[in-house]
Amino acid sequence: MNYAISTDEFERLRSLVYQECGISLDEHKSPLIVSRLSTRLRALDLDGFGAYYDLVAQDPDGEEFTRMLDLISTNKTDFFREPKHFEFLRDQILPSLKRDKRVRIWSSACSSGEEPYTIAMALFDGAADPDQWDFRILASDLSTRVLAKAASGLYDEERVRSLPSEVVRRHFLKGKGSHAGMIRVRPHLAAMIAFRRMNLMDDRFPITSPLDVIFCRNVMIYFDRPTQERLVNKFYRYLKPGGYLFIGHSESLQWIHHSFTQVLPTIYRKEG
Numbered sequence: 001m002n003y004a005i006s007t008d009e010f011e012r013l014r015s016l017v018y019q020e021c022g023i024s025l026d027e028h029k030s031p032l033i034v035s036r037l038s039t040r041l042r043a044l045d046l047d048g049f050g051a052y053y054d055l056v057a058q059d060p061d062g063e064e065f066t067r068m069l070d071l072i073s074t075n076k077t078d079f080f081r082e083p084k085h086f087e088f089l090r091d092q093i094l095p096s097l098k099r100d101k102r103v104r105i106w107s108s109a110c111s112s113g114e115e116p117y118t119i120a121m122a123l124f125d126g127a128a129d130p131d132q133w134d135f136r137i138l139a140s141d142l143s144t145r146v147l148a149k150a151a152s153g154l155y156d157e158e159r160v161r162s163l164p165s166e167v168v169r170r171h172f173l174k175g176k177g178s179h180a181g182m183i184r185v186r187p188h189l190a191a192m193i194a195f196r197r198m199n200l201m202d203d204r205f206p207i208t209s210p211l212d213v214i215f216c217r218n219v220m221i222y223f224d225r226p227t228q229e230r231l232v233n234k235f236y237r238y239l240k241p242g243g244y245l246f247i248g249h250s251e252s253l254q255w256i257h258h259s260f261t262q263v264l265p266t267i268y269r270k271e272g
Ligand SMILES: C[S@@+](CC[C@H](N)C(=O)[O-])C[C@H]1O[C@@H](n2cnc3c(N)ncnc32)[C@H](O)[C@@H]1O
Pocket: 020, 021, 022, 023, 069, 073, 074, 075, 076, 077, 078, 081, 108, 109, 110, 111, 112, 115, 140, 141, 142, 143, 146, 198, 199, 200, 201, 216, 217, 218, 219, 248
């Protein structure tokens, strides 16, 4: 079956997505939505977008909503994506925390895990005595599908092809037999990370101790300005004085009201 979406159906879907996860779908993008979701409607044997809306709207925390989100947004990520952030973490932030040897970091839209595992590698390799440090990384995303992949720590070997071989050897195990062609994150990295589902639109986050760094990269581009502003000001509250916020290379806080000081183009600091 070939599907079409009416203006009313598109508007209802658009406002549901905005309300639940802050993603602002462009009003001219209805053909894109039709092409991305049609296969799903076909698989579910639905007769149109009205029925699909009813299905996702009845359970916005459910699996179908996650699938829809995965189809309309991107989960694209990489190990050491935007490497300057990890160098800054290792060379500037880590040394400044060496008195207490306690580091709390939140990777707030972690997708399939490459970002939090890279944070873990930067911390582990940056500390001369990693066993003496208390490293804790909270890694969260809205999509349960990507979180399951992240928590498995299992990746296609291709994903680390561009990393130096000693980094791969130190932090990954090579799959054998039925796992040939795959690599698994070593336990010393996995032990540093807790994965959980969290929605950046929530008013409060289940975070009790103030954070040293928040990574929120390559997700704010989907949010409109008021949503970005609310989120950035929430982040401010969860950081320690002196803590940092890292955003994606194509994102900027230029047009929103906030109290951070810019340190580098995509690195912001809560003064204190
Ligand atoms: C492009 S990925 C970014 C991954 C990683 N931060 C990076 O820069 O490589 C964007 C992620 O944001 C997640 N996301 C979208 N809306 C969200 C929300 N409201 N709350 C939490 N995560 C969300 C998506 O599921 C997706 O995994």
